[in-house]
Amino acid sequence: GHLLGAAGAVEAVVGxxxxxxxxxxxxxxxxxxxxxxxxxxxxxxxxxxxxxxVMSNSFGFGGHNATILMRALD
Structure with a gap:
């Protein structure tokens, strides 16, 4: 299956x-x-x-797209 709206959140956690x-x-x-x-x-x-x-790209159905960059804090 597909996580739909939760896929980006799961990918962010992995990042x-x-x-x-x-x-x-x-x-x-x-x-x-x-x-x-x-x-x-x-x-x-x-x-x-x-x-x-890390960079997380999320490409959703209907053209809903987002990218987030996350970095370690110094």
């Missing part, structure tokens, strides 16, 4: 936890990377790494 715990959540079932794309997708397993800021 805050990533900053707090310094762990990047994995991209699940990513087994065949494109050799022409050199981005680090953190495939299949979460990874401990320094995380100071």
């Amino acid at each position: 805050v936890l990533a900053i707090r715990d310094q762990v990047a959540p994995p991209t699940i079932n990513y087994h065949h990377p494109d050799p022409e794309c050199d981005l680090d997708y953190v495939p299949n397993t979460a990874r401990k790494m320094p995380i100071r800021m």
Whole structure:
């Protein structure tokens, strides 16, 4: 199912936890990377790494879109 209006809130919580715990959540079932794309997708397993800021994009039905940036406080 789809969380509909709650999806952005859940993603924001995951982003805050990533900053707090310094762990990047994995991209699940990513087994065949494109050799022409050199981005680090953190495939299949979460990874401990320094995380100071996260961006959450929410794209809703009917064109309702929002983006929020969250960062660690110093």
